[in-house]
């Protein structure tokens with residue numbers, strides 16, 4: 001099976017590393033000349049609307065998937081008319097717009113934060129006054145890793161916040177008083193079978209994921225069941241094939257959905273060592289029409305992102321139990337350059353080893 005992947009970042013690279021043992025080969029498409037995934041497959045360089053380059057890409061692959069959900073819809077639809085394309089473009093349309101995404105969650109009975117569409121600065125002020133502050137103004141499209149967001153503590157600051165974000169359209173969300181952030185990752189096969197990974201507990205720093213702990217400790221069975229219900233509802237709604245992640249806030253009133261990612265997800269990197277099959281293998285299996293596998297856990301896992309600066313690899317690898325993944329990217333502030341995973345039957349041990357490993361992650365990953 002020749003798998004075409006839109007985007008060539010670390011997620012594509014890890015998809016290929018998981019899929020090659022199954023006999024799959026990979027072709028990555030995107031505007032970058034030397035993407036991180038290029039070491040694991042062929043690269044077709046092109047803009048998202050370059051039909052000539054897309055044509056060349058299509059002839060090289062049997063199925064198309066993605067590792068980057070902001071692929072323009074026109075491009076996704078053009079490809080979907082020529083090859084099996086997973087996840088379906090219909091979910092991209094929803095996931096690319098925070099308002100459409102929240103409406104979809106509401107339709108499926110998945111709780112969301114109180115929110116309002118903001119099409120003028122005056123609407124931002126009114127939203128903050130009516131829904132309550134503090135809130136967060138976010139760009140409707142193309143936000144990631146906390147970019148394109150501003151906290152609003154006073155409705156009178158909302159109009160200025162709009163300007164800082166580069167203008168409307170925006171969405172205003174009331175700040176959710178969460179106890180912690182969780183995510184659920186599930187895979188749906190072409191036969192409709194759904195498998196789910198245990199919830200991960202996620203810690204962010206300035207909007208960027210810094211650490212995931214899986215299985216998230218102390219999750220009530222009712223919370224685990226609600227997460228499964230929510231992620232399954234989205235998978236079924238779209239006739240989804242592949243891996244989907246749902247980011248959740250845990251509150252005293254239950255789970256509230258933040259956003260979804262129609263792809264493999266950073267909070268599932270622990271599955272490479274912590275579960276078999278990993279999220280990457282299950283995604284490749286699904287898009288290739290192979291059965292998805294129920295994850296068998298190797299133990300408790302912790303994943304630390306390597307952010308901004310390259311780590312001291314020698315020091316990290318001298319720590320027993322530390323597994324290091326580097327993505328071949330050039331350092332830049334806040335950029336995800338790699339991750340470290342620690343897996344042990346003993347959750348306490350993962351905490352102790354991870355706290356030693358954190359010392360060698362580089363200066364740009366502060367406490």
Ligand code: AMP
Pocket residue numbers: 113136143144145146147173174175176177181204207247258259
């Ligand atoms: P996002 O890009 O929407 O995933 O937001 C990045 C991070 O900002 C989240 O992981 C949360 O830590 C925080 N955040 C976003 N929206 C909210 C909200 N409505 N209430 C509280 N925290 C939020």
